[in-house]
Amino acid sequence: MLLFTPGPTPVPESIRLAMAEPTIHHRTPEFEAIFKETREELFKLFGTDEVIMLASSGTGAMESAVTNLCHHTLLNINSGKFGERFGKIAQANGLGSVELKYEWNTPANIEDVLEALAKNPAIDALAIQISESAGGLRHPVEAIAAAVKKVRPDIMVIADGITAIGVEKIDVSNIDAVLAGSQKALMLPPGLSILGLSKAAIEKIGKGKGYYFNLATEIKNQRANTTAWTAATTLTIGLLAVLKQIDAEGGLEQLYMNTQKRSAAVLGALEALGLSSYPQTPALSMTTIIDDDASKIRNILNSDFGVNVAGGQDHLKGKIFRINQMGLIKPYEISWVVNAVELALDKMGRRVYDGTANKIFNELYFSLTNQEDIK
Numbered sequence: 001m002l003l004f005t006p007g008p009t010p011v012p013e014s015i016r017l018a019m020a021e022p023t024i025h026h027r028t029p030e031f032e033a034i035f036k037e038t039r040e041e042l043f044k045l046f047g048t049d050e051v052i053m054l055a056s057s058g059t060g061a062m063e064s065a066v067t068n069l070c071h072h073t074l075l076n077i078n079s080g081k082f083g084e085r086f087g088k089i090a091q092a093n094g095l096g097s098v099e100l101k102y103e104w105n106t107p108a109n110i111e112d113v114l115e116a117l118a119k120n121p122a123i124d125a126l127a128i129q130i131s132e133s134a135g136g137l138r139h140p141v142e143a144i145a146a147a148v149k150k151v152r153p154d155i156m157v158i159a160d161g162i163t164a165i166g167v168e169k170i171d172v173s174n175i176d177a178v179l180a181g182s183q184k185a186l187m188l189p190p191g192l193s194i195l196g197l198s199k200a201a202i203e204k205i206g207k208g209k210g211y212y213f214n215l216a217t218e219i220k221n222q223r224a225n226t227t228a229w230t231a232a233t234t235l236t237i238g239l240l241a242v243l244k245q246i247d248a249e250g251g252l253e254q255l256y257m258n259t260q261k262r263s264a265a266v267l268g269a270l271e272a273l274g275l276s277s278y279p280q281t282p283a284l285s286m287t288t289i290i291d292d293d294a295s296k297i298r299n300i301l302n303s304d305f306g307v308n309v310a311g312g313q314d315h316l317k318g319k320i321f322r323i324n325q326m327g328l329i330k331p332y333e334i335s336w337v338v339n340a341v342e343l344a345l346d347k348m349g350r351r352v353y354d355g356t357a358n359k360i361f362n363e364l365y366f367s368l369t370n371q372e373d374i375k
């Protein structure tokens with residue numbers, strides 16, 4: 001079965017093997033050396049002043065960013081399940097909460113954010129997804145962050161990059177916390193989350209908040225190449241293997257370029273079948289198709305063609321399906337996925353199979369590159 005859900009994503013074999021070694025103790029020079037090397041790789045990936053690894057799923061990074069960086073009221077952008085979660089985290093921690101709500105295909109806009117800030121002077125942090133996975137939507141986070149900092153440099157900008165870090169280069173110059181999670185673009189099993197922090201964020205964190213998720217405690221320890229609590233040793237070893245694998249396959253620039261080509265080729269192939277993209281501004285992390293037959297298509301992909309893609313949640317249940325584009329994906333795997341969608345449409349009597357999806361995918365993917373990229 002080909003796993004093509006936008007999280008969890010498949011773990012490459014070399015990474016699985018790297019994690020198959022006997023468990024090592026986390027308070028040893030051996031693990032500290034691995035931790036140090038992983039940190040150095042993460043600084044390159046994030047481009048931030050500090051990076052912190054936590055033994056938690058992505059939501060742990062979201063909660064720690066909110067509790068440590070928001071001391072009064074959080075403004076959260078809700079264009080989907082994950083944006084909504086930021087508001088729930090603020091409320092669960094007794095913080096003030098202001099929400100800007102959009103349809104799941106609609107990106108936030110600068111004017112709305114500035115208006116909300118002007119109306120609610122207690123807001124001291126903004127939380128937004130770079131890629132909102134619920135509908136495959138890309139928010140204009142960099143532009144919003146720049147506009148916010150221009151009028152209110154004290155506002156902490158928290159950007160959830162769980163389906164963006166490792167997908168595309170993010171300009172973090174106006175972002176205070178950017179979040180990643182192991183089971184999405186980083187191609188690992190779930191259980192590790194990462195925060196990239198700005199100098200301003202470190203200042204605001206001060207002595208930190210909370211206990212397990214106290215970022216001041218972690219900053220102090222992780223600068224010494226250790227963790228406050230037991231590190232996710234096996235996942236850290238896996239993460240280092242992932243980052244080295246990315247380097248071996250041409251580095252971050254190559255990964256971003258391939259992801260962008262893959263994204264354009266999948267979208268082009270599916271649109272050539274008459275299918276429609278859901279988000280107004282699609283994220284590169286996934287292609288999201290809106291279709292009344294979404295459930296039927298997913299079921300046929302699964303039962304007849306060995307392809308597992310994600311559906312929708314809440315009001316989009318049965319109305320969308322989402323195909324992952326994150327990670328080191330082979331073109332011959334994803335071209336099978338678009339081909340299988342065409343086969344499914346034929347089975348349903350919606351169009352006669354003629355290989356259009358596969359043809360368009362390959363034309364788009366390989367005309368933008370050279371033959372050396374076929375690996």
Ligand SMILES: *Cc1c(COP(=O)(O)O)cnc(C)c1O
Nearest residue numbers: 057058059082131133162163181
């Ligand atoms: C997956 C995901 C998360 C984190 O979810 P966990 O289940 O806690 O790992 C947060 N934000 C986005 C955009 C995601 O895609």
